[in-house]
Amino acid sequence: MTTRRAIIQSAGAAVALAQFGARAQSRFNLAIIGFQMSSETHARVANAAEAAAKGKGWSAQVLNSKGEMPTHIAQFDTLIQNKVDAIIVAMGKPVEAEAQFKKAKDAGIPVVTVMSGSSPHAAFDIAVNEYSVGARAAIYLMDQLGYRGNILTQRFEGNTATRIRGKVLDAVLSENAAVKQVGTHTMARTASWRDDVRAGMSALLLRNQGTVDGIWASFDGQAYIIDDLLQQTAGAARGKPALVSVDGGPETYRRIADPKSFLQATVAIPFERMGTEAIHVVERIAIRKEAPGAINAGPYIYMPSELVDKTNVAQYLKK
Amino acid sequence: MKNFAIRYGTFVASCLLFVALAIAAPNFLSTGNLTNIVKHITFLAVLALGFSIALTTAELDLSFANVCSVASVSVGWLIHNDYPVWLAVGTGLTVGLAAGLLNGVLVTVLKIPSLIATLATASIANGFAFMITQGVAFVGAWNPSFLWIGRGTIGGIPTLVLWLTILMAAAFFLLKFTVTGLRMLSVGQAAEAARLAGISVPRMKLLGLTISGLAAGIAAVLMTSNLASAAPNSAGDFMLMSIAAVLLGMTMFEPGRPNVPGTLCGALTIGILGNGLVLLGAQYYMQDIALGVLMVASVAVSSTFLKRAALSV
Numbered sequence: 001m002t003t004r005r006a007i008i009q010s011a012g013a014a015v016a017l018a019q020f021g022a023r024a025q026s027r028f029n030l031a032i033i034g035f036q037m038s039s040e041t042h043a044r045v046a047n048a049a050e051a052a053a054k055g056k057g058w059s060a061q062v063l064n065s066k067g068e069m070p071t072h073i074a075q076f077d078t079l080i081q082n083k084v085d086a087i088i089v090a091m092g093k094p095v096e097a098e099a100q101f102k103k104a105k106d107a108g109i110p111v112v113t114v115m116s117g118s119s120p121h122a123a124f125d126i127a128v129n130e131y132s133v134g135a136r137a138a139i140y141l142m143d144q145l146g147y148r149g150n151i152l153t154q155r156f157e158g159n160t161a162t163r164i165r166g167k168v169l170d171a172v173l174s175e176n177a178a179v180k181q182v183g184t185h186t187m188a189r190t191a192s193w194r195d196d197v198r199a200g201m202s203a204l205l206l207r208n209q210g211t212v213d214g215i216w217a218s219f220d221g222q223a224y225i226i227d228d229l230l231q232q233t234a235g236a237a238r239g240k241p242a243l244v245s246v247d248g249g250p251e252t253y254r255r256i257a258d259p260k261s262f263l264q265a266t267v268a269i270p271f272e273r274m275g276t277e278a279i280h281v282v283e284r285i286a287i288r289k290e291a292p293g294a295i296n297a298g299p300y301i302y303m304p305s306e307l308v309d310k311t312n313v314a315q316y317l318k319k
Numbered sequence: 320m321k322n323f324a325i326r327y328g329t330f331v332a333s334c335l336l337f338v339a340l341a342i343a344a345p346n347f348l349s350t351g352n353l354t355n356i357v358k359h360i361t362f363l364a365v366l367a368l369g370f371s372i373a374l375t376t377a378e379l380d381l382s383f384a385n386v387c388s389v390a391s392v393s394v395g396w397l398i399h400n401d402y403p404v405w406l407a408v409g410t411g412l413t414v415g416l417a418a419g420l421l422n423g424v425l426v427t428v429l430k431i432p433s434l435i436a437t438l439a440t441a442s443i444a445n446g447f448a449f450m451i452t453q454g455v456a457f458v459g460a461w462n463p464s465f466l467w468i469g470r471g472t473i474g475g476i477p478t479l480v481l482w483l484t485i486l487m488a489a490a491f492f493l494l495k496f497t498v499t500g501l502r503m504l505s506v507g508q509a510a511e512a513a514r515l516a517g518i519s520v521p522r523m524k525l526l527g528l529t530i531s532g533l534a535a536g537i538a539a540v541l542m543t544s545n546l547a548s549a550a551p552n553s554a555g556d557f558m559l560m561s562i563a564a565v566l567l568g569m570t571m572f573e574p575g576r577p578n579v580p581g582t583l584c585g586a587l588t589i590g591i592l593g594n595g596l597v598l599l600g601a602q603y604y605m606q607d608i609a610l611g612v613l614m615v616a617s618v619a620v621s622s623t624f625l626k627r628a629a630l631s632v
Contacts, residue, residue, distance in 0.1 A: 063603045067552065068556035070359070070554075078594050081352040096546065158551075
C-alpha cells in the first residue's frame with residue numbers, strides 16, 4: 001500500500017504547492033518582514049501594511065525574523081532569490097544587515113523600512129522623531145510632578161527608539177535637579193521580558209514604597225505591567241505615582257481612561273499609519289516609478305506623534 | 320524493506336520534500352539559493368552537532384545558544400576594540416570551551432543533573448552577554464580579515480560551506496573511527512556496562528559537554544563573521560531549532576541515537592523547509608506550523624517503525 005500511496009500523495013502535494021507558488025507569482029509581490037512579530041508594535045506595522053497591500057490587490061507575504069539576525073538575513077537572501085517586487089521591513093536592522101540591503105538594491109528591489117533607522121541601500125525609513133517623542137513624554141512627567149519629586153524608570157536599551165527616549169529623559173533630568181531618579185530597572189531579557197519587568201519593578205517599588213511620585217516607562221508594554229503592579233498595591237491611589245510611557249494603542253487608551261489605572265499619558269505613535277504609508281511609498285517607487293528625490297528630500301519620512309492623556313483620550317477610544 | 324524504512328524513512332521524506340519544493344517553488348534550484356540554504360544552516364548545524372555529541376553521552380546541553388551569544392559578543396568586543404583577529408577568534412573559541420568545561424564539571428564533579436547545570440550556565444552566559452554589550456549590538460566597520468572567515472570563498476566555494484564540511488567530517492571521524500568516540504557512544508547507550516568495561520564515564524561525559532561548548536564557540540565565530548554583527552541574543556532562536564535538527568536526525572541512519580549524518584540532514588531539512596516556504600509565499604506563522612508538523616510526522620513515523628521492529632524481535 002504504502003509506497004504507491006506515498007508517491008501519489010507526494011505528487012498531489014507537489015501539484016498543490018506548485019499551484020500555490022504560481023498564484024503567488026501572478027501579482028505584485030510584496031514581502032513584509034517584521035523583525036519580532038511577538039512585539040505588538042512590530043505586528044501592528046506589518047499587519048497594517050499587509051492589509052493595505054491586499055487592499056490594492058497585491059500579494060503580501062509577512063515574515064517574522066523572531067528578533068534574530070541570522071533569521072532576518074536568511075529571509076532577506078531568500079526574498080532576493082525569489083525576486084519579490086518590493087520589501088518592507090518593520091523595525092529592522094539595516095546596519096547589521098547592510099550586505100543584504102545592498103544586495104536587494106543591486107537586484108533592483110526597493111526596500112522601505114519602518115522605524116529601523118536610515119540605510120544608504122533603502123529608499124526611505126518611515127519614522128517618528130524619537131527625540132521629540134522622548135522629550136514630550138519626559139516633559140509631561142515633569143509637569144505632573146511640578147518639577148520636583150522622586151521617580152522610577154523602566155528602560156530598554158536593546159532598541160534604538162527606547163534607548164533614545166531614555167537618553168532624552170536623562171537630558172531632561174539633568175536640567176531639573178529637584179526631580180530625582182531613585183531607582184531604575186533595565187529590561188535585559190527579550191523573550192521573557194514581561195517577567196523581567198515585573199520582577200525588577202516589584203523590587204524597586206518595594207524598596208521605595210510611599211516615596212515614588214512618578215514612573216517613566218520606555219514603552220507601553222512595560223507600563224501595563226507596572227500599572228498592574230501598582231493596582232495590586234494596597235493604599236495606592238490614582239495620580240500617585242504618575243505613570244507615563246510611549247507607543248499608544250487601544251489597551252493604553254483604555255487604561256488612560258480607566259479611573260483605577262495609574263497610566264496617565266502616552267505619546268501615541270501611529271504604527272498603522274506607518275504601515276500604510278510604507279505601502280504608499282512602495283507604490284510610488286515600484287509601480288509609478290517616481291524618483292525617491294521627488295517623494296521626500298531626506299532618508300526619513302516623519303509621521304506625526306501625539307500626546308494622549310485624559311483630556312483627549314476619548315477621541316482615541318472612538319477610533 | 321522494513322529495515323530500510325526505519326533507517327532511511329525520514330531521509331527519503333526529506334528528499335521528497337526537496338523534490339516537491341524544486342517543482343513548486345520558483346528559483347529554489349538556483350545555485351544562489353542552494354548556496355544560501357547551506358550557508359544559513361551552517362550555524363544551526365554546528366550548534367546541533369555540539370548538542371548531539373553531548374547527547375551521545377546521554378547528557379543534555381541547554382546552554383549552547385546563550386554560550387554562542389556570549390562568545391559572539393566577546394569576539395565583537397575584541398574586534399571593535401582593535402585587538403588582533405587571532406585573539407578575537409581564540410577568545411570566542413575559549414569562551415565556548417570554558418562554558419562547556421564548566422558544564423562538564425558541574426555534571427560530573429558536582430553531580431548536578433545536566434538539565435539544571437546547563438540552564439544555570441545559560442543564565443550566566445546571558446547575563447555576561449548583556450553586561451558586555453549593555454544591550455547594544457556591535458555593528459559597523461569590521462576587520463576584513465575577520466569577515467573573510469564567514470564571508471570569503473575558496474575556489475568559488477563559500478568558506479562557511481567548507482567549515483561545515485570540515486566540522487561534520489571531524490565529528491563523524493571522532494564518533495565512528497576513534498576509541499574515544501566509541502567510548503562516548505558506549506557511555507551514552509549503557510553507562511553501567513561501560514563503567515564495568517573500564518571506561519571512565521565521567522570523563523566521557525565531561526568531554527561530550529566540553530565539545531558541545533566548543534561547537535557553540537565555533538558557531539559564534541562563524542556567525543559573527545558572517546553577519547558582521549554581534550548581539551547579546553543573536554543565537555537565541557537556534558536553541559529549539561538545533562534540538563529539532565538533532566531529533567529529526569535521530570530518526571534516520573541510526574534510529575534512536577544522535578548521529579552526525581542525521582543531524583546534518585535534520586538541519587538541512589529545516590533549512591530547506593524554511594527557505595521553500597518563503598519562496599512559495601507562505602505567511603510566517605505557516606512556517607512554524609509546517610516545522611512542527613514535519614517534526615511530529617517524522618518522529619511518529621519512525622517511532623511506529625521502531626515499535627514494530629521491537630515487537631518483531
